[in-house]
Amino acid sequence: MRKGRSTETDEAEREPKRARNWREIEPLAEEGKTGDPEGIRKRGSLRPRQRADPPDEAPLKEEPARERVMKRAIRLLAARPRSEGELRERLLEKEWASAEAVEEAIEKLRGYGYVEDERFALDYASYRVKRKPVGKRRLLRELAAQKVAEETARAAIEAVFAENPEEELLDRAIERRIARTGLPRSRAELKRLYDHLLRAGFQHELIMNRLRGFTLDQSED
Known part of the structure; x- marks a missing residue:
């Protein structure tokens, strides 16, 4: 009987250790103690499902941003006449309007005669x-x-x-x-x-x- 129990114990020790949950998969696979580490990694059946991160909103390209600034400037001037300083202040209210794009738009409008203090x-x-x-x-x-x-x-x-x-x-x-x-x-x-x-x-x-x-x-x- 003792010999039988010893045999069962030896077989249990020789049997590969099984992971109890998904957190043990990676360390066990690294130690080579899982029955099929490569298969688990490929299948990923025990890994928790993760939500894919939403794609970051692509930043406005420089040229479209300049166009938006110019269009907004024209709309503001169409509503009522404005001074150069007020127009600049209103255009810079938008986060997507860079100072460079605003100055470029004002310079063009000044050349057209639409902005003249x-x-x-x-x-x-x-x-x-x-x-x-x-x-x-x-x-x-x-x-x-x-x-x-x-x-x-x-x-x-x-x-x-x-x-x-x-x-x-x-x-x-x-x-x-x-x-x-x-x-x-x-x-x-x-x-x-x-x-x-x-x-x-x-x-x-x-x-x-x-x-x-x-x-x-x-x-x-």
């Missing part, structure tokens, strides 16, 4: 004073918000105000305000008129010269 500032200032009387200071702030250089903005404003004196624009602004709210009868009402004209961008000295002509009702103070 001097003309943009002049047209903007002319339109504003015709639509609503405003002062130089207000126009200067608005053109700065439109990304127009200060020197260019001042030149355009001076050209527009040469044909539309600020004093006349101030008188128009006062008339429009009085038509809505009536003549100021107290210092408080006169102060509100002053604040309104100051927000419209007119100079303090011009406003005070005009408001001194108003006669207030002393009983309202």
Whole structure:
């Protein structure tokens, strides 16, 4: 009996060690202890299924990216006129728009005459004073918000105000305000008129010269 048990033990020791799970396949195969390591490797039946990684999105090629920048620039200009600075800022909002592609597009559009800050500032200032009387200071702030250089903005404003004196624009602004709210009868009402004209961008000295002509009702103070 002892001899039989010894024989069974010897046979068990000679039998190749079997892998209990897929994690043991590789180390056992390397040690040559699996019954058929090459077959397991080829079949891969005990390997866990793995999801294939999604293919990386191919980056935009340089030429298509330049074309996209130009098309976007044309769409922005078709919506409304823009200064060079504002157009550049809007184009650079897109991650795919490189600085080089943006500058190239702006250079081409400048050559076509579609981007010209001097003309943009002049047209903007002319339109504003015709639509609503405003002062130089207000126009200067608005053109700065439109990304127009200060020197260019001042030149355009001076050209527009040469044909539309600020004093006349101030008188128009006062008339429009009085038509809505009536003549100021107290210092408080006169102060509100002053604040309104100051927000419209007119100079303090011009406003005070005009408001001194108003006669207030002393009983309202």
